[in-house]
Amino acid sequence: MSAYAIELIDVHAAYGGIEVLHGVDLVVPEGALVAMLGPNGAGKSTTLKAIDGRLTPTGGCVHIAGRHMNGASTKQLARAGVCSIPEGRGIFPNLTVEENLRMLTQLHADLPMSEVAERTYARFPILGQRHTQLAGTLSGGEQQMLAMSRALVSDPSVLLVDEPSMGLAPRIVAEVYDVLRQLAAEGITMLLVEQFAQMALSIADYAAVMIQGQIVTFAEPADLGDVAGAYLGASA
Ligand code: ATP
Secondary structure (H helix, E strand, O other): OOOEEEEEEEEEEEEOOOOEEEEEEEEEEEEOOEEEEEOOOOHHHHHEEEEEEEOOOEEEEEEEEEEEEOOOOEEEEEEEHEEEEOOOOOOOOOEHHHHHHHHOOOOHHOOOOHHHHHHHHOHHHHHHOOOOHHHHOHHHHHHHHHHHHHOOOOOOEEEEEEOOOOOOHHHHHHHHHHHHHHHHHHOOOOEEEEEHHHHHHHHHOEEEEEEEEEEEEEEEHHHHHHHHHHHHHHOO
């Protein structure tokens, strides 16, 4: 079995004929947390889309748990234990917290609502207190927790997380990162996309720096050296 939960080999991807990934090589070792960093528009979110099947690569190979999976379906991903938390969080703002969770029991027919609620509220007690509140009226941090709990219900072995700190106050970002750190400690493999390098580097095993559709550096955070300063600016 591959030691890589995810491996991208020379992956190309395009929107309407305009190529934005120009040969991405990236590995996410099992049990590791890889932070993908880089400037706006570098192609970080597009890389996640190429992994989770929202975008089918125009070239190269996506391997998930050692299996070739270009343009994977949601079912294939779920079977491989991969769960994606997209930018914008992917929750339903006009449904309550509980209704958002209930949607999961329809997706995973084998999961009773009582179990989903119990697991979620044990991990995120604040969501238990807010269970009748519309998700769209939760604070940004609570919405991120709801997005994470939706993902965690399926017991994923790999999480793809896109910009979890987006739009959050620094104190709340710290709370969200406490949860991510805890998930990493529980052994969940993670590929985390972040604009703000500092927080991501504080919990990452490896950093992958993406510039203009390619990974230019892959290193442990301590070994990033000048790359962080040169490419990631003040946020590094
Ligand atoms: P950001 O943090 O700004 O999202 P990113 O590194 O995640 O940056 P991507 O969102 O992957 O970058 O975007 C890479 C390039 O692809 C950018 O030039 C962007 O304008 C373009 N792009 C992204 N999504 C689409 C889309 N749906 N249709 C067309 N072009 C797109």
